[in-house]
Amino acid sequence: MGKAVMKKRIRFADIIIYMITIALALACLLPLLNMAAISFSNSAAATAGRVGILPVDFTVNSYAKLLKEAQYWRSLMISFARTILGTIINIVLVIVMAYPLSKSTREFYAQKIYMRIVLFAMLFNGGMIPTYLVVNKLGLCDTLWSLILPSAVGVGNVILLMNFFRSVPKELEEATQIDGANPFQTLWNVFIPMSKPCIATIILFCAVGHWNDYFTGILYISKIRNYPLQTYIQSVTASFDISRVTDPKKIQEYLTISEKTLNAAKIVVSTLPLMIMYPFVTKYFKDGIVVGAVKE
């Protein structure tokens, strides 16, 4: 009898849970659906603000136009290169820094001083101009490296992973050390497998950061043909703020190129790679549970 009541209650709770999660998902889908609908709509209808979450006068014109825009695809490739290379560098640095920092001062006497340096670097920076001067002096401007190296060390991620490392049971580490493994081997064989979900998350954070960042591109890249994708999209859509233009002659020029539907298509296509990436990352979340079970 008691059991039956409990079962019923659980089912009721489940309905509520499903309803809430699905409602939240719909709320989050809305803005992107709106963008997608605009990109598939007739341009005049889009300008009139008539497009909600369904396209008006369905057309693939903007996508046909986008296919012809060589710079968009070149920028897309640059963004891929930057994201892959940048994320690899990010994650390697995060891992190798997080490991010694996760040690207590007893195990690593300089932990405290390094931690202070790293924290200080997280909070303070020289600002846009001095950083530019350094990047420029090193001759990195207009190269892929200028987009990767200045932000190569993600201090926030180091601290996050460091805390994950600290929760790895001491016994496992000691076991490898008895086998005579050096810290690199311990890191590789014990800590990295144990922290897969966290590392996967950080990889995602870094990749998303690289993919979405547009401002470093504006700052350090001097030729349009070398722009990463988001910088390109930003520079195309930003020049649409018509009210900034003070010359009536220029206003005409901008008005004739303001294509809301084409811009929407650009945005939609640029989010696709990230949508595809996410499930791959969550795959590692399941591994975490398995590892956790081994802990016993």
Added chain:
Amino acid sequence: MRAKRIMALGLTAVMLMGIVTACGSDKGTGKSTENAPQAEAGAEGDSPQTETGEADPWVLAATDPYAPYPDTVNYTIGVTVDPSRTYPEDWENGSPEHSAYTEFYKAKLNVQNTDYFEAADGDDYRTKVSMAISSGDLPDIMAVTHEELVALVENDLVEDLTEAYSNCASSLMKEIYDSYDGRALDMATFDGKLYAMPTTNISGGPEFLWLRKDWMDQLGLKEPETLEDVEAIVTAFVERDPGNNGAGKTVGIPLCTTESNFLYGNYSSAYKMNNVFTMFGACPEQWIRTGDGSVGYGSVQPEMKEGLTLLADWYAKGLIDKEFSTRKYAEVTSLITDGRCGSVFAGWWLPYDLGGCYELNPEAEWVSYLVPAGSDGKVTTWTGNPNQEVYFVVRKGFEHPELLVKIKSLTLDYNQGDAAYTDDSAEAAAYMEWVNHGYGIEFIGGFDWYDAVARSYTHIKEAIDGTRDPQNMTAYENSLYESCKSYLASVEAGEQPEKQNWIDYNCRMVAAKQMLEADVNSVNPVFFGQTESMGMMWETLRTLERKTVMQIVTGEVPVSEFDTFVEEWKAAGGDTITAEVSEQAGN
């Protein structure tokens, strides 16, 4: 420091020598300045045709607008680009750095560019310029703002272009600058020396009230003249819903309030209500001479209060868009396109924003009226800044400062002059093809006569009437002429004209005519620059002003709050800045 000064002295000496020799050869080549550009000379590149035959080709190149350099001169440049522009398919490796424009300069003047940086116009480009200036690593040529120009001149980082301008500016360039009565170049002149080639701002003309004539006819309304007429028409639009939008859905007068596009202020952009303020004698956001002859800020003058009283009244009556506080420019355009609004204030170029409306409801007929008239039966406007925030400068130490003037002269001759029709070289043809099809942007930036819109109207009208050869106008005007002709042909054939033709005709033939014939009172603001104290204090004052104005209009505070605002404004630094402006404008 001393080394710098010695270098500067040396430079001056070299330049002086240049000038002396220049004077000698100037007489000889003076004539060629008057002639059409020498296409042949340009095409051959390395053998300039000198009439005197004795002048050094380098000296000639440095003193004649059209003479090419004997050897290729390389220069670096920071350019504004439109990143999404596409290049013609047969053009290999098209890029802002390699375009028909750069090829053209190479062919005509033997100069070769390297892009030092490229960025979209606006914040992006300004960031690039700031970084270049900060790092002291300047391109040979770039465009800066007035504020940057002042700092560059003060720190002796840019070349004096006085000589270059007097020698190498084509007569057409001088004519165009002269159409601003010296106001344009004055802003780039310091201690009698010219330091930049400003890109000018053409006259935007007065603001019109654009009304849906089809709605007026449907409701049997007469054309407006006075403020009362305007009120009656907008009331009828809102209350009687001629567009069948549903009760309460029709928007009266839309305004927008972004940082850069407030409900009043300069005449560029649109969706403001300047005419209503000037009707009461107020010139908001302008530095003007007040009744007693002293310099004052337009937004704090007593006349302003009357304008605000009216706006508050109209807002309360529902004649002004209820949601104007949250509208951005594109959203107002949406309202118009959607057929929900039939009354807006804007300049002659509004039809460029009406394209969508024309597509969706071709029956919509927009007519512009110069209203509301003041007590003397005229509308009052003020004149704008003669220049855009675009001043081309040459890096101090660049060997060929005249190069900038020469490129600009060259493009002006083709874009605004008649050289395009007389030159049949391949480069010129490619160049004009690009200009007309909008492949990329001409990075050196063209500029136009002060009365460019009125001029183009006259030219196109005469050509349509058959009294002017269609080639006797600028290439751009010619393309507009073709467009207007197609419009008229379609109308005659009883077809629906194409959107672009409809836009061009309504801007260039209808609104521009009205602009040309408009009899308006004109106020000349006395100051467009910045003063010392503005850097720290101005934003506080502007914040206060805009907040108070919007609170008054929306009825959040009574109109009497305006007096408190003026006092606060003065106390919070307004008086200090007014004194500074007054001093600078007095000179």
Added chain:
Amino acid sequence: MRKKKQIYYHLMMFPGLFLLIIFTFVPMFGVVMAFQNYIPAKGILGSKWVGLQNFKTIFTLRDSRQIFSNTIIISFWKIFLKSVVPVSFALLINEVENKFVKSSVQTIVYLPHFLSWVVFASVVQMIFSLEGPVNKVIGSVGLEPIMFLGTNQWFRKIIIFTESWKEFGYASIVYFAALTGIDPGLYEAASIDGATRFKKLIHITLPGILPIILIMLTMELPNILSAGFDQIYNLYNPLVYDTGDILDTFVYRMGMTKRQYSIGTAVGLIKSTLGMILILTANKLVTTFSDRRMF
């Protein structure tokens, strides 16, 4: 052996530290701009020194109290919701058993993060406009429509709510990861003891991810003076300056007349200093009340 380990540790720190020195510490000389009237054409060496003038300007502006309090109130609530909402969501989704629903919802909620505020703002404006769906609902129950983005009573709430809407999915990812670290054995043991679902949540799940919640919260603290420039810039207007104008938007507007690098640097310095105080205090608190330390 121990000594050798130390060398390994130093070696591991080296590459990251090297990059930090070049790209973060070397440019820190630029902080002097906060004490100058920096003019790009003059450079850092040539610009005039003004002492604490820039800081004085920031703190003595006519509206500076308003601006600081707006900034802190908005970002306090944002930080608060940025922990509460994603954590609740992660816990909620953890209870969903259907794999397909679970993974597709997870993927969808993280999408809004990829839209820039320029784009997202237009959606927000549409939804909260007088004719938008929210006002339709309000109208249907017979209430007066509300101009959410044009009135001071509502503006902040909308800002805080929409930020949460846009970011909660992305912020919850790290909690999904943390949840996987909890030992399933604990749940089994609890089930045997007859614990309810809710009891397990309170006694096992929440304590299990608490360290990560604390870390994430602490790392948000330095942002207390950055209330989200892009969002506010795209949604505010002069009518709501009283509740919506923040430090970053004000400094940005100051720069529209004249580029204000010095003021910008001074603001950055204030933010960093305050951030450091907050983060050290938080760390102290955590170490006092638990046996953990964060740094």
